Amino acid sequence: MLKRTYLVTGGAGFIGANYVKYLLSQFDDVNLIILDALTYAGNYGTIAGDVDGQRCQFVKGDICDKDLVTSLFEKYPIDVVVNFAAESHVDRSIVNPRLFLETNILGTQNLMDVARQFWVTGKDDNGYPTWKKGVRYHQVSTDEVYGSLGATGFFTETTALDPRSPYSASKTSADLIVRAYSETYKLPATITRCSNNYGPYHFPEKLIPLIIKNILEGKPLPVYGDGSNVRDWLYVEDHCKAIEAVVRKGKPGEVYNVGGHNEKQNIEIVRLTIATIRRLMEEEPAYRAVLKTDLSNVSEGLITYVQDRLGHDKRYAIDPTKMKEELGWYPETAFEAGIVKTIRWYLENQSWVDEVTSGEYQNYYERMYSNR
Ligand SMILES: NC(=O)c1ccc[n+]([C@@H]2O[C@H](COP(=O)([O-])OP(=O)(O)OC[C@H]3O[C@@H](n4cnc5c(N)ncnc54)[C@H](O)[C@@H]3O)[C@@H](O)[C@H]2O)c1
Numbered sequence: 001m002l003k004r005t006y007l008v009t010g011g012a013g014f015i016g017a018n019y020v021k022y023l024l025s026q027f028d029d030v031n032l033i034i035l036d037a038l039t040y041a042g043n044y045g046t047i048a049g050d051v052d053g054q055r056c057q058f059v060k061g062d063i064c065d066k067d068l069v070t071s072l073f074e075k076y077p078i079d080v081v082v083n084f085a086a087e088s089h090v091d092r093s094i095v096n097p098r099l100f101l102e103t104n105i106l107g108t109q110n111l112m113d114v115a116r117q118f119w120v121t122g123k124d125d126n127g128y129p130t131w132k133k134g135v136r137y138h139q140v141s142t143d144e145v146y147g148s149l150g151a152t153g154f155f156t157e158t159t160a161l162d163p164r165s166p167y168s169a170s171k172t173s174a175d176l177i178v179r180a181y182s183e184t185y186k187l188p189a190t191i192t193r194c195s196n197n198y199g200p201y202h203f204p205e206k207l208i209p210l211i212i213k214n215i216l217e218g219k220p221l222p223v224y225g226d227g228s229n230v231r232d233w234l235y236v237e238d239h240c241k242a243i244e245a246v247v248r249k250g251k252p253g254e255v256y257n258v259g260g261h262n263e264k265q266n267i268e269i270v271r272l273t274i275a276t277i278r279r280l281m282e283e284e285p286a287y288r289a290v291l292k293t294d295l296s297n298v299s300e301g302l303i304t305y306v307q308d309r310l311g312h313d314k315r316y317a318i319d320p321t322k323m324k325e326e327l328g329w330y331p332e333t334a335f336e337a338g339i340v341k342t343i344r345w346y347l348e349n350q351s352w353v354d355e356v357t358s359g360e361y362q363n364y365y366e367r368m369y370s371n372r
Helices: 014-026 066-075 090-095 097-119 166-184 207-217 236-249 266-283 285-290 321-327 335-348 350-356 360-369
Strands: 004-009 030-036 056-060 078-083 120-123 129-131 136-142 189-194 196-198 221-224 230-235 255-258 263-265 303-306
Touching: 004 014, 004 097, 014 030, 014 236, 030 066, 066 097, 078 097, 078 236, 090 097, 090 166, 097 120, 097 136, 097 166, 136 166, 136 236, 166 189, 189 236, 196 236, 196 335, 207 221, 207 266, 207 335, 207 350, 221 266, 230 236, 230 266, 230 335, 236 255, 236 321, 255 321, 263 266, 266 285, 266 303, 266 335, 335 350
Parallel strands: 004 030, 004 078, 030 056, 078 136, 136 189, 189 255, 196 230, 221 303
Antiparallel strands: 120 129, 230 263
8 A cells, every 4th residue: 555654743732732633543654754843732642542652653843843854754755744833812812913814824834845856856838836746735624714703604616815913824834825925936735724613622712612611620611702703613623534534536736625614603503512411421420530610610600701801703604615616525524513522522521631731731721801
């Protein structure tokens, strides 16, 4: 069997780790090199059981480090780069935009530059580089590059780019650099733009895992503004399947939107999470062991409306028709089933939550949320 070697950056983060597990369990024809800087959002423990030093290797390092990325291309026969590595939290981008520009834009450019050094085989008659057979650069992007929608309509791949936050501006810039390399050098590159993911291993600063954590601790549930902002929720495994479909079958130079057809207001998510935790605790009393508060406190009384995020986009909704028509992908997990799977995972993996929220995160968390 012809094996391909993937460089998966950000593979110790939420989506990257789920993708690593999905690839290793579903495909025999891939070897993986995970490159991750292990920032506050990356956790080696999440993938420790997957790293075997043979099919799957781990390297701690920065995607902006040219010497390091070059050494990986020298050491391993890398055919595919899937770039998940990013600073990914909008709130943090409002506090420290520069880090987002460095990692998300310059890191992307660095990966493509090194790939170019190793993958270009010559020049065609028009002076364009020719590329090693089968190579692919894939950029994991976001629907936030399209800005905000009103009450109706969907983002398609041709919707104008209109980012509003430092995070989404940095992701948009990265997408434009990928497109520039794809046009100028004919780098075989694809981009996926997905909606909000949820599922196991999600760092508890993002809405769903934060709400679960706070409910279990009996702490206030911070909801921005009036809670009416709408996001389109996608189960993380469905996203991983979409990325792999694009890496294997997507056309170089193309963008693909990946969405869950699951539009929900933030406040609906919070209410549903409270109700589901309560129901699970009542049906399966063994789960109550992880509660750090009384079951009677698991109620909407914990909801606390806080000052809205600056420049908070009102609504995102993705039209994933191109993924369905061209690649046969569609979101398989209904939100109602996905949220139960997710909550069960958190109830059964509290040690993971404790591990990732120890240290630096704890201070940050107190600063961001305790005074609201
Ligand atoms: N989570 C979502 O809902 C969502 C939605 C749309 C797009 N995305 C995109 O998907 C990708 C993955 O998102 P996520 O939610 O898994 O993020 P995450 O924050 O959970 O993980 C990011 C990972 O990247 C690593 N990293 C950060 N800076 C790095 C650097 N300079 N060098 C190497 N590694 C570095 C971190 O250690 C972490 O493991 C990101 O590019 C994000 O923009 C996420």
